[in-house]
Amino acid sequence: MALALQTFPTVKDANAALKAAGTRYLGGGTLVVRAANEGDVSVSGLVRSTEPVLSAIAVSGGMARIGASVTMAAIARHPELGALAKAVRAVGGPAIRNMATIGGNLFAPAPYGDFAVALLALDATVSTDNGELPIETFLAGRNDSRAIVTSVSFTLPKAGTFRFLKVSRVKPKGVSVLSIAAVLEQAADGTISSARIALGCMADRPMRARAAEKALLGKTLDRDGIAPALAAATEGTAPITDPIASAWYRAEVLPVHLGRLLLT
Amino acid sequence: MAKVPVQFTLNGSEEAEFIDSGTTLLNALRDKIGDTSPKGGCHQGTCGACSVIIDGELRLSCLTLAETCSGAAITTLSGLSESGVLHPLQRAFLDTFATQCGFCTPGMIIAAKVLLDHTPNPSRDEVVEALSGNICRCTGYEPIIQAVLTAARANSQNAA
Numbered sequence: 348m349a350l351a352l353q354t355f356p357t358v359k360d361a362n363a364a365l366k367a368a369g370t371r372y373l374g375g376g377t378l379v380v381r382a383a384n385e386g387d388v389s390v391s392g393l394v395r396s397t398e399p400v401l402s403a404i405a406v407s408g409g410m411a412r413i414g415a416s417v418t419m420a421a422i423a424r425h426p427e428l429g430a431l432a433k434a435v436r437a438v439g440g441p442a443i444r445n446m447a448t449i450g451g452n453l454f455a456p457a458p459y460g461d462f463a464v465a466l467l468a469l470d471a472t473v474s475t476d477n478g479e480l481p482i483e484t485f486l487a488g489r490n491d492s493r494a495i496v497t498s499v500s501f502t503l504p505k506a507g508t509f510r511f512l513k514v515s516r517v518k519p520k521g522v523s524v525l526s527i528a529a530v531l532e533q534a535a536d537g538t539i540s541s542a543r544i545a546l547g548c549m550a551d552r553p554m555r556a557r558a559a560e561k562a563l564l565g566k567t568l569d570r571d572g573i574a575p576a577l578a579a580a581t582e583g584t585a586p587i588t589d590p591i592a593s594a595w596y597r598a599e600v601l602p603v604h605l606g607r608l609l610l611t
Numbered sequence: 612m613a614k615v616p617v618q619f620t621l622n623g624s625e626e627a628e629f630i631d632s633g634t635t636l637l638n639a640l641r642d643k644i645g646d647t648s649p650k651g652g653c654h655q656g657t658c659g660a661c662s663v664i665i666d667g668e669l670r671l672s673c674l675t676l677a678e679t680c681s682g683a684a685i686t687t688l689s690g691l692s693e694s695g696v697l698h699p700l701q702r703a704f705l706d707t708f709a710t711q712c713g714f715c716t717p718g719m720i721i722a723a724k725v726l727l728d729h730t731p732n733p734s735r736d737e738v739v740e741a742l743s744g745n746i747c748r749c750t751g752y753e754p755i756i757q758a759v760l761t762a763a764r765a766n767s768q769n770a771a
Contacts, residue, residue: 350633351613352676370687377656380635384654384673393633393676420668441722464672473727503757520743 350383352393360463361396362476362495370394372495374416375446377439378455401497403448404428415450420463422449430509434465434528437513440520450496453482454489457548457587458523461513464553467545468528469502469509486552504530512608513547516591523548524592525601527608528533531563539563542603548597549584558582559605573609577602619683621646622690630677637661639677640687645725648688648717652746659745662718663687669725669727688717691724699769700724700762709758711749718745723759731770732763 352373355361363424365372369391371379375412383390401416413422422428422435423444434570438452438461452462453473466482473485477494510529515521526547534540542563544556558579566572586597614629621644628643628707637654640646640663652660654673661673664686691698700720703709710716719742726733726741733741738759739752 352615352632352678373676376676377671380674380676381655383633384635395679439656440659441725442659442671442742442744443656445668445670445673446656519740 350393355396358396358398358476358495361394364394374448374451377447378451409503412496412498415496416487419444419447434511437461457532457551461526464526464545464547465528467553468530468543469501470589471499474498510608514604522591525597537567538565549586577606615678617677617681619680621685634677636677637672637676646687646689659718660715662721699765703758703762707754707758709754714720
């Protein structure tokens, strides 16, 4: 069955059209066209907007604002977003990265959405046609969100504070067993002064590892210092089970991989 | 359902068709235009068999709607050989036995072409990365990687 696609020059008009039942927003196509190809009959119409602001990347004053239609490939090659290169290259193969958008990644269900894990660790702000929301609030309500995401903004991490790790069985690229992103700031004596850790695949959407974050404060990044954080890593998680790994396996290996991320 | 017009350049020739809105580029190419070189493998963006080049970028035609390609320049495997002479990548795939059942080959060669267009002398790791979105269930990948490296060497010798 074919889907009717409607293209609008402005986000506002596209958002009005999105109110019709069965209508989904078309970004890069890697989620909604995939769903339609798979026979998801809940998708009967597609809407998109070609407003230029959706494709813009603006970096100034230590802040980055990335339009929702910007692709993973465009982020990867942007000279001022080098800190995120590892996280953005974790998404898909080259063709997927040329298509998949940052806006779409916010909606990708686990085991997908590795870049949204990085955005959660970066404490990003999601702008929609309806206003701005902290990413955590946005992710919690994303299933019912009908406002088109226009951009994602965040403070660029200070040099050396952002870490990212994706675990997959297939090399060099495969679906996530899990992914971890962290922004760690250290005091002059090397102890952790602030920590934000986000996990992918440890719930149906990216989540914070709050217990581990708390357990890291005031500690040094060595085997003894991180032990309490590793012990608390799975607190509050509800990992997914899929053909890649069971929930049990994901919970078992999370502390191991968090330890590797913290000690590198 | 109302038909929508699409017009793009396919392998250097102008194509104009009326299609059903929401038709994927893969279906438009295969069923309307008759270019069956992109293959429909998974229709999920996982296998890479439908890979095409749109305005110089590698894309998956199964997840691209044809009407979003209006005005674009599209290259498929059919456009690589010139007056019966195989493209160096096609030659190398034959010479190194990088094709068994052949289903992944169009996508592999298209992905490799994009790599060589930007990186004429890639390292082995760069080849592996460039082909990481393409699945082959026959060869074990090694002959394919060798084919791409062989084609890159052949290109650089011709250029020298």
